[in-house]
Amino acid sequence: MVITTKEFNQLAAYIEKNYGIHLKTEKKTLVVGRLQHILQEKNFQNFTEYYEYLIQDKTRQAAVTLINNITTNHTFFMREADHFIFFRDQVLPFLKETVKDKDLRIWSAGCSTGEEPYTLSMIINDFFGKEKFWWDTKILATDISEKVLLKARVGRYLDRQIETVPDQWKQNYFKKVNDQTTEIKETIKNEVIFRRFNLIDKCFPFKRKFHVIFCRNVMIYFDNQTKNDLIHRFYECTEPGGFLFIGHSESLSRDITDYKYVIPAVYRKGG
Amino acid sequence: MFTWYKKAKVSNKLLASYIFLAFISVLISYLAAYQVSSDVARESVLSGGVLLFLIIGLIISRRVSKPFLELKNLIGQIEHMTNEHETGDIDVMIPEDQFDGEYQIIVKKINRMVNDLVSMNKKAMDVVAQFGKGNFEAPLENFPGKKAFINESIETLRTDLKKVHAEINRLIKAAHEGRLSERADSSEFSGDWATLIDGLNSLIDAILAPIQEVSAVLNELDKGNLQMRVEGNYKGDHERIKIALNDTVTTLENNIKEVSEVLTEMSEGNMDVAITTEYRGDFSALKKSLNHIIQSFNSLLHNINNASNQVAAGSKQVSDSAQELASGATEQASSIEQLTASMEEISSQTDNNAKHAGKADSLVNVAKKEAVQGNDRMAEMLKSMDDINESSSNISKIIKVIDEIAFQTNILALNAAVEAARAGQHGKGFAVVAEEVRNLAARSAGAAKETTALIEGSIKKVEKGTKIAKDTAGALNKIVDAVTEVATSVNNIAVASKEQASGISQINQGIMQVSQVVQANSATSEESAAASEELTSQAELLREMVAKFKLKDASGQTFSESEKISPKVLKMIEKLGKQENERELVQPEKQVPVAAAINDHDFGKY
Ligand SMILES: C[S@@+](CC[C@H](N)C(=O)[O-])C[C@H]1O[C@@H](n2cnc3c(N)ncnc32)[C@H](O)[C@@H]1O
Numbered sequence: 012m013v014i015t016t017k018e019f020n021q022l023a024a025y026i027e028k029n030y031g032i033h034l035k036t037e038k039k040t041l042v043v044g045r046l047q048h049i050l051q052e053k054n055f056q057n058f059t060e061y062y063e064y065l066i067q068d069k070t071r072q073a074a075v076t077l078i079n080n081i082t083t084n085h086t087f088f089m090r091e092a093d094h095f096i097f098f099r100d101q102v103l104p105f106l107k108e109t110v111k112d113k114d115l116r117i118w119s120a121g122c123s124t125g126e127e128p129y130t131l132s133m134i135i136n137d138f139f140g141k142e143k144f145w146w147d148t149k150i151l152a153t154d155i156s157e158k159v160l161l162k163a164r165v166g167r168y169l170d171r172q173i174e175t176v177p178d179q180w181k182q183n184y185f186k187k188v189n190d191q192t193t194e195i196k197e198t199i200k201n202e203v204i205f206r207r208f209n210l211i212d213k214c215f216p217f218k219r220k221f222h223v224i225f226c227r228n229v230m231i232y233f234d235n236q237t238k239n240d241l242i243h244r245f246y247e248c249t250e251p252g253g254f255l256f257i258g259h260s261e262s263l264s265r266d267i268t269d270y271k272y273v274i275p276a277v278y279r280k281g282g
Numbered sequence: 283m284f285t286w287y288k289k290a291k292v293s294n295k296l297l298a299s300y301i302f303l304a305f306i307s308v309l310i311s312y313l314a315a316y317q318v319s320s321d322v323a324r325e326s327v328l329s330g331g332v333l334l335f336l337i338i339g340l341i342i343s344r345r346v347s348k349p350f351l352e353l354k355n356l357i358g359q360i361e362h363m364t365n366e367h368e369t370g371d372i373d374v375m376i377p378e379d380q381f382d383g384e385y386q387i388i389v390k391k392i393n394r395m396v397n398d399l400v401s402m403n404k405k406a407m408d409v410v411a412q413f414g415k416g417n418f419e420a421p422l423e424n425f426p427g428k429k430a431f432i433n434e435s436i437e438t439l440r441t442d443l444k445k446v447h448a449e450i451n452r453l454i455k456a457a458h459e460g461r462l463s464e465r466a467d468s469s470e471f472s473g474d475w476a477t478l479i480d481g482l483n484s485l486i487d488a489i490l491a492p493i494q495e496v497s498a499v500l501n502e503l504d505k506g507n508l509q510m511r512v513e514g515n516y517k518g519d520h521e522r523i524k525i526a527l528n529d530t531v532t533t534l535e536n537n538i539k540e541v542s543e544v545l546t547e548m549s550e551g552n553m554d555v556a557i558t559t560e561y562r563g564d565f566s567a568l569k570k571s572l573n574h575i576i577q578s579f580n581s582l583l584h585n586i587n588n589a590s591n592q593v594a595a596g597s598k599q600v601s602d603s604a605q606e607l608a609s610g611a612t613e614q615a616s617s618i619e620q621l622t623a624s625m626e627e628i629s630s631q632t633d634n635n636a637k638h639a640g641k642a643d644s645l646v647n648v649a650k651k652e653a654v655q656g657n658d659r660m661a662e663m664l665k666s667m668d669d670i671n672e673s674s675s676n677i678s679k680i681i682k683v684i685d686e687i688a689f690q691t692n693i694l695a696l697n698a699a700v701e702a703a704r705a706g707q708h709g710k711g712f713a714v715v716a717e718e719v720r721n722l723a724a725r726s727a728g729a730a731k732e733t734t735a736l737i738e739g740s741i742k743k744v745e746k747g748t749k750i751a752k753d754t755a756g757a758l759n760k761i762v763d764a765v766t767e768v769a770t771s772v773n774n775i776a777v778a779s780k781e782q783a784s785g786i787s788q789i790n791q792g793i794m795q796v797s798q799v800v801q802a803n804s805a806t807s808e809e810s811a812a813a814s815e816e817l818t819s820q821a822e823l824l825r826e827m828v829a830k831f832k833l834k835d836a837s838g839q840t841f842s843e844s845e846k847i848s849p850k851v852l853k854m855i856e857k858l859g860k861q862e863n864e865r866e867l868v869q870p871e872k873q874v875p876v877a878a879a880i881n882d883h884d885f886g887k888y
């Protein structure tokens with residue numbers, strides 16, 4: 012299966028406009044590799060037919076399948092561990108002191124298969140201990156891909172996927188399913204609200220502002236304008252003194268945001 | 283002056299002498315005052331003298347207003363005494379013994395009066411002298427009667443002196459405390475005292491004016507205003523201060539102006555600057571430091587420049603190869619996906635084969651059973667054939683008996699016919715029966731013959747059938763053997779097919795695992811491609827930012843940074859730009875359709 016430059020550009024523009032993911036010409040192989048089986052299943056002769064089907068589809072199934080396949084969902088437990096240490100040692104003590112209504116609002120935006128929000132939830136559980144009873148610490152975890160959300164909700168991971176998890180956590184928060192698979196316990200699962208949400212949407216539907224936003228390794232797939240707009244929206248819905256965590260390869264330049272640099276890939280809103 | 287003195291009346295002379303005396307006393311007090319260090323005290327002592335002079339004059343004019351004796355001697359003595367007193371010898375008296383009577387009394391009285399006057403004068407002068415020495419508390423005895431006015435005068439003087447002293451002290455204290463705007467209050471004083479105090483004030487003003495202007499300039503300087511200069515017209519030391527300060531400010535202004543120009547250039551990214559003018563003293567250290575900083579910046583930025591160029595180029599390479607890796611991994615993943623699909627096909631075919639082989643196996647077994655059964659039947663049939671053969675030969679034997687019986691019957695019938703013929707008429711009926719019997723016998727014989735032929739045929743056929751049956755049995759046996767063999771093979775095939783199927787499912791599992799890994803690899807490498815791309819753009823940004831600095835060339839010449847970028851990198855950048863452009867051209871934003879929203883609506887507590 013091949014894709015012509017015209018077909019590629021058309022599809023890439025569609026994906027970029029609707030989902031923010033920027034696909035350069037070098038990504039032709041990626042697009043073909045990830046989508047050709049859809050074409051085969053649906054008996055399309057070429058990408059033009061597929062594109063017609065995609066933009067005319069009323070059921071949204073076409074879009075859902077496209078998103079499931081075109082997104083890159085790489086993630087793992089404890090990824091970029093410095094962030095979690097900072098979150099545990101600096102952010103949580105600060106929030107415990109300052110959040111008077113005991114309603115923590117933490118958002119994992121682009122949560123993929125759930126490793127990031129689950130890691131956060133386990134840290135929170137450890138940190139609050141018995142006092143957690145008095146707090147609402149439920150995390151919001153969103154992604155655009157139905158497929159990864161499904162996996163996240165099920166919360167089952169292959170043993171090699173939880174290699175990075177500390178033994179203590181494995182004991183406390185995981186249960187064996189079979190000789191290859193381990194599942195997150197309900198206590199932690201119930202602490203994460205998984206929802207589908209497209210970050211490109213111009214208005215955020217959330218009731219209140221967030222204390223902490225994690226959006227790591229999501230914007231590396233976006234073009235600059237999309238990224239800057241998104242950061243602006245993040246800033247708007249961050250509580251004063253709240254934090255934004257981005258991926259370690261990313262950075263915010265001072266002239267596009269009022270967030271202040273704290274440590275690498277961690278920023279904070281003043282106030 | 284002296285002619286006037288000679289012509290004058292004695293009374294006038296006397297008056298003049300006393301005036302002169304008083305003047306002397308003033309002189310003395312002046313001299314005494316000269317010992318006093320303070321100007322003010324000096325002045326006051328002088329004023330005291332003047333006062334004394336007035337007082338004495340007054341006294342004398344009263345005393346000499348009375349008429350006096352013309353007695354020459356007396357006059358001469360008085361003249362002498364006056365002269366002596368004029369020349370300063372105030373101890374000289376009129377010798378009393380040269381006079382008698384009333385004159386002596388007069389002389390004594392004159393002497394006492396002069397003595398009194400002189401001693402009063404002395405006492406008053408002592409106090410003034412004490413004032414002169416700074417002792418304003420020096421006591422003065424109370425003179426009786428009208429002489430008390432001396433006390434009054436001296437006390438007035440004392441209070442004035444004390445007031446002046448207090449005022450001056452106040453000024454000194456204020457000066458100590460830095461209150462330079464403090465001035466003496468002249469309204470409390472009158473006459474020369476007021477002038478003196480005013481003079482003092484204007485003296486302070488005169489001293490302070492340049493200081494105040496200098497201080498204003500310094501104040502402005504402190505506020506960072508280097509435009510101010512000392513403008514006033516001053517002399518001597520003050521002028522020197524003015525010139526020095528103005529020079530200092532000018533130097534400061536020039537230096538700061540140059541430094542600030544250099545720093546401004548630097549802040550705008552121009553590092554190709556230096557302080558070139560001559561700086562003196564500590565300023566030369568400033569110049570040295572600043573030039574040194576610029577030099578350091580230059581070499582630092584050179585290094586950063588090189589490094590950022592390398593980082594930009596390097597990270598570009600990294601992201602390129604990450605991209606290649608990602609493409610490779612994606613291709614790999616999709617090949618594996620296809621492989622999985624074909625493996626699934628194969629596996630389902632093998633499953634089918636196994637199923638069919640199993641079926642064949644059972645069919646062959648059935649066939650084998652049936653063949654064996656056929657063989658058994660065949661044996662039974664052969665036995666039946668044998669039985670038939672035996673029955674046939676038995677039937678043959680019976681038929682032979684029947685044939686013989688028919689032959690005998692025929693002969694008997696023939697004999698009966700012969701006998702009937704002999705019997706004629708009466709034998710006629712019998713002859714018919716005999717004929718019939720002969721016919722029956724003939725028919726019997728015929729039937730027996732036919733039957734024999736049939737039986738023989740049958741026997742022959744049975745023989746043939748037996749042979750065929752035997753052959754068939756042989757064949758069947760062979761078939762059974764073959765079917766047994768087939769059954770074994772088919773069984774083997776079935777077993778093998780099963781094994782194959784499980785083998786293939788194992789392979790499938792393996793491929794699935796590989797596929798998972800490859801899939802993960804593809805995601806990982808895709809992620810690192812995206813991440814390294816992000817880093818590349820940051821490195822590029824850094825490079826651009828550093829390139830904005832105008833640096834000194836190592837050789838001292840300046841150069842533009844864009845000249846330094848390797849042509850390869852430039853080409854790459856150009857290519858990138860072009861790609862973007864191509865895309866823009868192909869897909870104007872507005873034509874891109876909008877996808878339906880797929881968001882959830884209820885976000886729980888959020
Ligand atoms: C590489 S994963 C990052 C996972 C996790 N945050 C981490 O750092 O390990 C990026 C995720 O962003 C999601 N994503 C991409 N575009 C999105 C969009 N427009 N809105 C929401 N999520 C998006 C993808 O589905 C993917 O799961």
